[in-house]
Amino acid sequence: MSFRKLFSLKCFQACFLVTLLVLGGCSTSRYGPGTPTIQKHAKRGYNKPYKIKGRRYHPRPQYEYSQTGKASYYGGRDVFHGRKTSTGERFDKNGMTAAHKTLPLPSIVRVTNLKNGRSIKLRVNDRGPFVKGRIIDVSEKASRLLGFHHDGVVNVRVECMVAESMMLARNYNPNNCNPYTAHGHHTRRHGHTLRETVGTTLKRVARKPAPAAFSNNSTIKITKPPPKPKRFQTYSTANTNAISGVLPKGTYLQVGTYSSQLNAQNFAQKVATRMRVPCKAIPVQEGGNSYHRVLMGPMKNKEATTKMLHELYIRNVKDAFVVVQN
The missing domain is CATH 2.40.40.10 (RlpA-like domain)
Incomplete structure (x- = not known):
């Protein structure tokens, strides 16, 4: 190989390496400096x-x-x-x-x-x-x-x-993230919070004046006491062997829990349509927290309950279990 051809080849290789370095530098600084992703x-x-x-x-x-x-x-x-x-x-x-x-x-x-x-x-x-x-x-x-x-x-x-x-x-966990807040934290209040909404104005509600002294013509309104929270007893998550004898009255299959009443009602309607079994959303308060149980039933006997648990498992509802409303 002549000296001229060898010199041309070396120049071509050098230019090619410089081009790669320039392109590589451009690709790493595509968006400029900043805080990198976690x-x-x-x-x-x-x-x-x-x-x-x-x-x-x-x-x-x-x-x-x-x-x-x-x-x-x-x-x-x-x-x-x-x-x-x-x-x-x-x-x-x-x-x-x-x-x-x-x-x-x-x-x-x-x-x-x-x-x-x-x-x-x-x-x-x-x-x-x-x-x-x-x-x-x-x-x-x-x-x-x-x-x-x-x-x-x-x-x-x-x-x-x-x-x-x-x-x-x-702290992100896609399987345990509250969709109703931008930060994904689970809070009692659903929907947007005051910090998340900048463009809305909240009006203060004036306190009601103190009630006047009773007179002969005054009437007393008697309000009903709040209903007692519904209590449930949880049995086996897989079958009904934990229940001795016949199924007690008020036996249901719990197929889900939701913090939102609307989501619970929508899921109950979907389950009732697909499984052709009555399904409802029940509000529950436990330990100061309120949520909604999605219950299917009431169930009539152990055989039907076990069969329904199996069908739910096949339909990818694998966390259903038996509860009895006391």
Whole structure:
């Protein structure tokens, strides 16, 4: 090989290496400096590049984000209600959640309606919207709070809350996450809290004046005492062998518990339709906490109860068990 050809080959190799280094530097600084995603979530599949409708998306490795664009909402026709999101959470159209194409999952954003100034915080736990010109999809409940439910689409500003997103990511558990708060904490109050809703104003309710002294013409209203909380006795989770003799009166199969009365009633109606057995949602108070049991029944005998437990297990309701209302 001549000296000229060898020199040209070496120059070509050097140029090729320089090009690779430049491209590599560009790819690592795609979004610029910022707070990196929590490590345990950065390695998950929902924060890896993905392809939808022939287009490839690269999730952001940093939390810093602020953008103005169009927002829409999903879940209005129950198409996505109850389905799993990208992080594994169950989507609830009445929750305080949102979907974004590239933000780190999970994260917390503040969404501001530029038309009326309303602003709320939402938890981003899904990918989307994959419609040209839109930057975020919010739940139906969030669209009502932001005031664009009837319009469908509105111009918004989306800002990622870095400190709150990092705190959420450190303690995030998709299987035990309250959909009714942006931070996912379980609280007695459902829906948005005062800290999460910036654009709404709460009016103080004036205290009622003290009752005047009784007179001859005054009447006394007698109110009924509050009903006693319903008590339940739990038996075996797998069969009815723990019950001796015949089934006592008021025997049910508990198929779920919900903090929201609406969700409990919807699930009870769905179970009753599919299993063709009466099903109802019962409010319960235990230890200062209130929730709703979804009960199927009442059950007539042990054989029918055991058969129903088996059918529920086949339909992926594996945590059903026998309870008796005292």
